[in-house]
Amino acid sequence: MGPIPAPYEETERVEISSGNIGGIQASLSGRYATALFELARDAKELPKVEASLATVAKALDESADFRSLTASPLVSRADAARAIAATAAVLKLDGTTANFLGVLAQNRRLGQLPAVIRAFRMLAAAHRGEVSAQVTSAHPLSKDQVDTLKAQLRSRVGRDVTVDLSVDPSLLGGLVVKIGSQMIDSSIKTRLNSLAQAMKG
Numbered sequence: 001m002g003p004i005p006a007p008y009e010e011t012e013r014v015e016i017s018s019g020n021i022g023g024i025q026a027s028l029s030g031r032y033a034t035a036l037f038e039l040a041r042d043a044k045e046l047p048k049v050e051a052s053l054a055t056v057a058k059a060l061d062e063s064a065d066f067r068s069l070t071a072s073p074l075v076s077r078a079d080a081a082r083a084i085a086a087t088a089a090v091l092k093l094d095g096t097t098a099n100f101l102g103v104l105a106q107n108r109r110l111g112q113l114p115a116v117i118r119a120f121r122m123l124a125a126a127h128r129g130e131v132s133a134q135v136t137s138a139h140p141l142s143k144d145q146v147d148t149l150k151a152q153l154r155s156r157v158g159r160d161v162t163v164d165l166s167v168d169p170s171l172l173g174g175l176v177v178k179i180g181s182q183m184i185d186s187s188i189k190t191r192l193n194s195l196a197q198a199m200k201g
Contacts, residue, residue, distance in 0.1 A: 139167065
């Protein structure tokens with residue numbers, strides 16, 4: 001795969017404000033993420049919980065069975081709690097994260113898990129004085145590409161940036177980057193759609 005498209009030459013700066021954090025706390029998944037974040041912060045377990053949530057996110061990406069467990073409304077609370085406890089043991093999650101997943105299962109909120117993980121990452125990044133960016137690419141990015149992207153984003157926003165990576169093959173190529181309320185879309189899919197609209201006009 002070639003170098004990352006770099007649509008970061010625009011001159012405007014991204015506004016980073018506490019309003020983004022307030023927006024997180026307004027949603028259901030944000031409230032769960034905030035509760036977990038505060039618990040982890042107060043127990044001085046932030047790195048451990050972040051690592052466990054990264055493991056959970058990877059499991060969601062790679063295991064259709066795990067995704068089904070978290071998304072199915074047909075699984076009872078008790079069955080979901082047992083399955084989550086077993087999964088937490090297999091994934092070697094820390095106790096705080098394992099207990100939190102159990103709470104989500106008991107409350108029938110496992111479907112919120114991807115959004116909770118995203119919100120937690122944003123809270124943890126803000127706590128460290130970093131900015132969190134959601135990056136969607138057509139193909140998985142290599143470590144070098146991620147490092148290049150982080151450097152480009154850091155020069156754009158003036159702060160260190162953590163990236164939350166996801167893959168969407170429908171983009172065909174390029175990237176979609178969301179930082180706070182601003183979205184940078186350099187995907188081939190969007191360019192093709194724009195071209196099609198222009199040809200219609």
